[in-house]
Amino acid sequence: MQASPITFQPKSVILANPRGFCAGVDRAIAIVDRALEKFGAPIYVRHEVVHNKHVVDDLKSRGAIFVEELKDVPDLPGGAVVIYSAHGVSKALQAEAAERKFRIFDATCPLVTKVHVEVAKLRKAGTEIVMIGHEGHPEVEGTMGQANEGIYLVEHEEDVANLAASGKIKDPTKLAFVTQTTLSVDDTARVVESLQKAFPNIRPPRKDDICYATTNRQNAVKDIASKVDVFIVVGSKASSNANRLREVAERLGARAYLIDDANELDQAMFVDFSKVAVTAGASTPEHLVDEVLAALKGRGFGDAVLVGGESESVEFRLPTELLDG
Ligand code: SF4
Incomplete structure (x- = not known):
């Protein structure tokens, strides 16, 4: 499929690039795939390895067991195989895993690890840290959990005012901020502006x-x-980055829906609308997008036109023990 300018034909479908x-x-x-091949089931995965229902269901069917707490992993001869999810884990959880000899x-994700390393370095230098992120998200728990103290979470601009008024920051001249990796770029810029006003x-x-x-x-x-009436974001409700895509589309005036798969398409989404765009969160397999496009065709929409050209060439190495050969 070639990237083309946006068309405005009736019943047109625009496919965002990059996506997925x-x-x-x-x-x-x-x-997880390679660990299943190499060690066989069961493989224990701490939290959904990525926030996508279809990915998790597929891995479950092949012998992966998803747990939230390490206490739910049994002590097996030779040590149970445990995989940390892409969102990362706290130091406390790592220590517990080491003690259990998993x-x-x-x-x-190495880009989450980069934030972990930064937090550890800052704390070692005695710098306090404000983390911008969503309370309760596993990535936030993992990153906040890189430090025993001196790290404070803010989500919205009003949280910054509350933090400034709390007197918790011991030395505002030794303060840094880090963020969750999957936030809204625009919302985060506003929170950063508030932080810079409160802590110059x-x-x-x-x-x-x-x-x-x-x-x-x-x-x-x-x-x-x-430029479209309806924006379909394919992704799971737990996915932070997919939720942010839906919000971005909505703020720009589209009726935006986050759906797990084509089964969640509803005729009501399209009544009186002719221009539909489709994208997918970073944890959504492409076959789910293909199925949504096929379902739109079944409702009389045309072939998808690819729009956007940002190419991505980032690749991360697998752990050596799981490499072939
Ligand atoms: S969304 Fe970003 S931080 Fe999260 S797994 Fe993908 S590349 Fe890594």
């Missing part, structure tokens, strides 16, 4: 923590959303 799997998700799924494979000496990350995949997928939606 990022390098971190590719790697995380490959780690055989660990770490599917934490706060230091930004050396390189943006919001990852390339999140940024590129949001930009692709921004290029299209104001």
Whole structure:
């Protein structure tokens, strides 16, 4: 399919590019796949390896067991094989796993690990940290859990005012911020602006923590959303980056829906509308997008026109023990 200018034909479908799997998700799924091949079932995965129902169901059917707590992993002879999800884990969880002598494979996205390393370095230097992220998200728990103290979570601009008023920050001249990798670029810029007003000496990350995949997928939606009536985002409700894509589209005036798969398409989404765009979160397999496009065709829509040209060439290595040969 060739990238083309946006068309406005009746019943047209525009397919955003880039969309779908990022390098971190590719790697995380490959780690579970290869661990299943190499060690056989059961393989224990701490949290959904990536936030996609179809990916998780497929891996479950092949012998992966998803657990939230390590206490749910049994002590097996030789040590149970345990994989950390792409979202990363706290130091406390790593220590618990080491004590239980599990055989660990770490599917934490290297771009999340980069933030972990930054947090550890900052704390070692005595710098306090503000993390911008969604409370309760596993990536936030993992990143906050890289430090025992001196790290504070904010989600919205009003949280910044509350933090400033709380008196928790001991030395505002030794303060830095980090972010979750899958946030809304625009919302985060507003929170950063509030942080910089409240703490003029706060230091930004050396390189943006919001990852390339999140940024590129949001930009692709921004290029299209104001020109279509309906924006379908294929992805699971637990996926932070997929939720952000739906919000970006909605803010630009499209009726935006986050659906797991073609079965969730509803005629009501399209009544009186003729221009539909489709994208997918970073943890959504492409076959689910193909099925949505086929279902749209079945409703009288035309062939999808690919729009957007940001090419991605990021790849992450697998753990040596899981490489072929
Ligand atoms: S969305 Fe970004 S941080 Fe998350 S797995 Fe993909 S590349 Fe890594």
